[in-house]
Amino acid sequence: MFEFAFVIPFWLLALIAGASTGILWLLLGRFVRPGCCVGCGYDLRGSASNRCSECGREMTRQA
Ligand SMILES: [Zn+2]
Numbered sequence: 001m002f003e004f005a006f007v008i009p010f011w012l013l014a015l016i017a018g019a020s021t022g023i024l025w026l027l028l029g030r031f032v033r034p035g036c037c038v039g040c041g042y043d044l045r046g047s048a049s050n051r052c053s054e055c056g057r058e059m060t061r062q063a
Pocket of ligand 1: 037038039040041042052053054055056057
């Protein structure tokens with residue numbers, strides 16, 4: 001029974017890989033806020049243009 005501590009189950013590795021991927025995805029998703037440029041994160045809420053004034057990327061506006 002003692003050896004069990006040294007054997008990492010495959011599902012645990014899959015769980016860790018999945019969790020870290022999910023956390024990374026959430027962090028990256030949080031970086032691009034609504035109303036901000038998806039390319040550089042510049043705040044475009046005050047801008048009337050559909051194009052980012054910082055990097056020139058076209059803006060897809062969300063409600
Ligand atoms: Zn930009």
